[in-house]
Amino acid sequence: MIIRIATRGSALSIKQTRIVMDRILEFNKDVEFKLIIVKTTGDVNLSKPLYEIGVKGIFEREVNQAVLRGEADVAVHSLKDMPAQISNDLVLAMTPPRDDPRDALVSLRQYNVDTLPPKSTVGTSSLRRRGFLLSLRRDINVKPIRGNVDTRIRKLKDNEYDALIMAIAGLERLSISVNVSEISPELMPPAPGQGIIGVVARRDREDLIKVLRRSNDEETFKEAAAERAFLSRIGAGCHVPLGGLALLDGEHINFTYGIVDPDGFEKFINSIRLNAVDPEEAGKLAAEDLLRNARGLVARLLKHT
Secondary structure (H helix, E strand, O other): OEEEEEEOOOHHHHHHHHHHHHHHHHHOOOOEEEEEEOOOHHHHOOOOOHHHHOOOOOOOHHHHHHHHOOOOOEEEEEHHHOOOOOOOOEEEEEOOOOOOOOEEEEEOOOOOOOOOOOOOEEEOOOHHHHHHHHHHOOOOEEEOOOOOHHHHHHHHHOOOOOEEEEEHHHHHHOOOOOEEEEEOOOOOOOOOOOOOEEEEEEOOOHHHHHHHHHOOOHHHHHHHHHHHHHHHHHOOOOOOOEEEEEEEEOOEEEEEEEEEOOOOOOEEEEEEEEEOOOHHHHHHHHHHHHHHHHHHHHHHHHHOO
C-alpha cells in the first residue's frame, strides 16, 4: 500500500510526518509513503498574529482539502491546530504517542516566569499564552511573534525578545537546544491537543483506517478524544484563550482546564478527576464545570472571536 501524506512544509511539520511514518511502519511492514507539501494561508500570511487573520483551522483546513479532493490519502497535523469540528467526510484516525504537552518559557538567560526582569519583552502570538502569562506577571510586555520554530529562536538570539513562550513538544521534536523553563499546566493550561500529532483520513477509507488504527496509541487517542470533546462543548475555536489537558491515569482521566481574558485580568483554572470509560463524556463534564464557573467570561470571549 502506498499512502500519500499531506502536510505543511515547515521543518516541524515534516518531522511530525516522519514520526507518523515510522509509527505506521512499526506495525505495517508493507507500506510505502509519498509526501505532498501544502502551503497554507497561515504559512503565507506572516504579517499578522494568527488570531487577527480570522480563518478557522488556518493551518489545518487547506491540508485536509488535499485529502477531500483525493490528492492525498491522509493529512498530518499538530492536533492543537485542528478545530473541534472538521468535515463530516473526515475522521481523526490515528495518534502516535503523545509528547510533552506543556508550555515553556524559552530564554538565553535561564529565566523562569518568576525571575523574568520587570518590563521584559516576551514573544507569543497565542492569546491563551498571553493571557495566562499576564495574569501571573502584569509587569512584562507581551509582543506578537510569527514564523516557524527556527525563526522564533533566531529572533530571540537577535535580542528582539527577552523570552518566548513555546510548546515543549515542538522544541523536542526538532532537537533544538535552548534554555527551557517548563510552565505547570495548573498555571498555564495547554491548548487542547498540544503535544499530540493527529492523522486525518476520509471516513469511507476503511482499508486505510484499519492500517492507521493498528498504529494508533490508544492512551493518546483517548486523551485527544476528551480534549476535543471539551473544546467542542465550549464551542471555542483555536484562537479562544482556552486550555484543556486530559491525562489518562489508569481508569481515570485527570483533566486540567482554564480560560483567561487576553489581558490577564480575569481567569478560571480547575482540575478534576473523571472516569475514563468514555473519554468524550469526560471532556464534556470538564467543559460543563468550566461553563458553570466562568460562563460570563466564556460568553464574552466567544463573542469576540
